[in-house]
Amino acid sequence: MQLRLDRTSVGPRPKDHKHLLPEIILPKNSSPLRAHGTPVIADRLGAGQTLVLVLAAYFIIHVIVRFVLPHGLELDEAEQVNLSQWLLAGYGAQPPFYNWLQHGAIQIFGMSLVTLSGLKGLLLFLSYMLYYLAARQVLEDKRLAVVAALGLLTIPQISFEAQRDLSHTVAAIFGSSFFLYALLRVVSRPSFVAFLLFGIATGIGGITKYNFAILPIAAGLAVLMDRDMRRTVLSWKLLPAAMLAAAIVTPHALWLLDNFKDASQGTLKKLGGEDAGLLGGIAQGLGSLTVGFFSFFGITIIIFALVYREHLKAVIKANSRWTLFVGRILILSLVLIVLMILFAGFENVRDRWLTPVLLAGPLYIALKVDAAKIPLAVGLKRIWTVAAIIMVIIPAALATRSNLGRFTGNYAYTNIPFPMLAKTVAEKAAGANTLIVASDGQLGGNMHFNLPNLPVTVTPPPLTIESRPLDGFNRIVFVWRRKDGSPPPGFGEVFADYLRENGIDTLPQDTAIVGYPYAWGRPADQYRFAYAVMDLKR
Structure with missing residues (x-):
C-alpha cells in the first residue's frame, strides 16, 4: 500500500477538505478489508497448499501410529493379507479393487504394517485431494473447496472407522471422490480429457463396492433433469468414456456372472435382516435408513450449523445451479435406496453402506455457503479448528484402544498375540x-x-476360492482357536471335513493348546490357541 498527497489539494479550496487527505492506493485485486488482515488469513486457510501439507502429515502420523501399536491384525487387515496370496478377478462378497491394490503393494514393498497402513493412508489422502478438486470445479470462491474437503473429517465412518479397520469402504471413498471430481469436471468443462477421466472414474468406482452403482445412476438422472447439463453430457465423447468404464469393469463383471450366488449371498443377508413381513420389513428398512442417514451425516450437519451459526438462515435459503445439481444427486440416491426397501426387501441399511451415497454432503453444504455470499474468514477459522481437534482425537483414540485392555481386561484385535503363535508354527x-x-x-x-514365505489356506475357504491342494506338501500345521480366547475345541470339530475332502483318515499326533500373554496386556491375561502337526506320507 502506498500513500500519496494529491497536489491539486494545495491551494485556495477551503471548502473541499477531502483533497487534503492522503489518497490510498491498494494493490491490484485488493480490497480495503485487507488492511486489517482478515482476508489474508482467509486466503491462507483456504489455500490448497495448506490443505495438502496438513493432510499429508496427518496420514503419515496414522501410518506411524499403526506401526507403533501391537502387530496383531484387525479383521479387514487380516482378510487383505490372506487374499493377497492370489490375484483374481473376484474374491467373494466384495469387488476386487482394494484386493488388487493390496496384492500389488505387497509384491512391490513386501509384507509389513507400513505396507498395509500406507496403502490405506495413500488412498484416503488421494480421496481428500480429489474431493477438494471436485469442489474447485463448481465453487465460485475456491477457498471454500478446503471447507468441503475438511468436512469429510466430520463424518465418523470416513474419519474414524476407515482408519480403524476398513478396506473396501476406503476404496469406495476413493472411487466416489474420483467420480465426483470427474463428473463435475465434465459438466463444468466438458473437454475430451474430462470425459475420459469420467469413464475411468466410473469404471474404478464400479469395482470398489457394489453400492457405488447408486451414485452414477443418481448423477445420470440429475443430469437429465437439467437441460443445459443434458446437452453437455449427451455428447459423442460419452461413448469412449463408456468404453473405458466397461473395459475396467468387464473382468470382474464376467467373474460375477459365474459366481453371483456365492458373491451376493453375504451382502443380501446383511441387507435383508429378519423376516418381519411386508409392512414390518418396509418399516424396518425405512427406520434403518433414517438412523443410518443421521449416524453418517448428523454430526456434519451439527458442526456446519455451529460453524456458520450467524449466517445459518442465509445459508439454508441460498441456492445456485450447483446446489440444485448436487442436491438432486443426494435426494435421488436416497430415493433409489427407498425403492430398494420397497421392492427388493432391503431391511437393514447400515450407515457405512451409505458412504458413496452421502459422500457429496459436505460439498453440498460448501456450495450453499458459496451461494449465500457470506464472509468466509470466521468460517474457515472455525472449520480448521474443528479439523485440528479431530486430527488429534482420532490417532489418540486408536492408540488408546490398544492400551485399555490392561485396565479393563477387554482387549482389541491388535492385542491378540498372533506373532507369538507364528513363532511356534515356524518352529x-x-x-x-x-x-x-x-x-x-x-x-x-x-x-x-508373520510367515509370508509359507502358504496359508483357511477352512472353510473364502467364498469362491478353493482350498490349496496338498500336492507337493509333506507337512501340514493346523492352527485354530476360539475368538474369545477361551480353550479351543478338539481337532476333529474344526478340521474333520477338511481331512475327509483330502482323503486323509488319520489324526495328527502332535497336538497342543498354548497360551500367550496379550500384547500390551496384563501378564496374567492370556489368549489360547491350538495347533497340530501332521506329516504326509508320500
Whole structure:
C-alpha cells in the first residue's frame, strides 16, 4: 500500500477538505478489508497448499501410529493379507479393487504394517485431494473447496472407522471422490480429457463396492433433469468414456456372472435382516435408513450449523445451479435406496453402506455457503479448528484402544498375540515343505503376515476360492482357536471335513493348546490357541 498527497489539494479550496487527505492506493485485486488482515488469513486457510501439507502429515502420523501399536491384525487387515496370496478377478462378497491394490503393494514393498497402513493412508489422502478438486470445479470462491474437503473429517465412518479397520469402504471413498471430481469436471468443462477421466472414474468406482452403482445412476438422472447439463453430457465423447468404464469393469463383471450366488449371498443377508413381513420389513428398512442417514451425516450437519451459526438462515435459503445439481444427486440416491426397501426387501441399511451415497454432503453444504455470499474468514477459522481437534482425537483414540485392555481386561484385535503363535508354527514347520491350515480368515491372515514365505489356506475357504491342494506338501500345521480366547475345541470339530475332502483318515499326533500373554496386556491375561502337526506320507 502506498500513500500519496494529491497536489491539486494545495491551494485556495477551503471548502473541499477531502483533497487534503492522503489518497490510498491498494494493490491490484485488493480490497480495503485487507488492511486489517482478515482476508489474508482467509486466503491462507483456504489455500490448497495448506490443505495438502496438513493432510499429508496427518496420514503419515496414522501410518506411524499403526506401526507403533501391537502387530496383531484387525479383521479387514487380516482378510487383505490372506487374499493377497492370489490375484483374481473376484474374491467373494466384495469387488476386487482394494484386493488388487493390496496384492500389488505387497509384491512391490513386501509384507509389513507400513505396507498395509500406507496403502490405506495413500488412498484416503488421494480421496481428500480429489474431493477438494471436485469442489474447485463448481465453487465460485475456491477457498471454500478446503471447507468441503475438511468436512469429510466430520463424518465418523470416513474419519474414524476407515482408519480403524476398513478396506473396501476406503476404496469406495476413493472411487466416489474420483467420480465426483470427474463428473463435475465434465459438466463444468466438458473437454475430451474430462470425459475420459469420467469413464475411468466410473469404471474404478464400479469395482470398489457394489453400492457405488447408486451414485452414477443418481448423477445420470440429475443430469437429465437439467437441460443445459443434458446437452453437455449427451455428447459423442460419452461413448469412449463408456468404453473405458466397461473395459475396467468387464473382468470382474464376467467373474460375477459365474459366481453371483456365492458373491451376493453375504451382502443380501446383511441387507435383508429378519423376516418381519411386508409392512414390518418396509418399516424396518425405512427406520434403518433414517438412523443410518443421521449416524453418517448428523454430526456434519451439527458442526456446519455451529460453524456458520450467524449466517445459518442465509445459508439454508441460498441456492445456485450447483446446489440444485448436487442436491438432486443426494435426494435421488436416497430415493433409489427407498425403492430398494420397497421392492427388493432391503431391511437393514447400515450407515457405512451409505458412504458413496452421502459422500457429496459436505460439498453440498460448501456450495450453499458459496451461494449465500457470506464472509468466509470466521468460517474457515472455525472449520480448521474443528479439523485440528479431530486430527488429534482420532490417532489418540486408536492408540488408546490398544492400551485399555490392561485396565479393563477387554482387549482389541491388535492385542491378540498372533506373532507369538507364528513363532511356534515356524518352529513346527521347519525342515519340511509345509502348508499352514487355519480355522478362520483373521487367524490365517495373521499367520501369512508373520510367515509370508509359507502358504496359508483357511477352512472353510473364502467364498469362491478353493482350498490349496496338498500336492507337493509333506507337512501340514493346523492352527485354530476360539475368538474369545477361551480353550479351543478338539481337532476333529474344526478340521474333520477338511481331512475327509483330502482323503486323509488319520489324526495328527502332535497336538497342543498354548497360551500367550496379550500384547500390551496384563501378564496374567492370556489368549489360547491350538495347533497340530501332521506329516504326509508320500
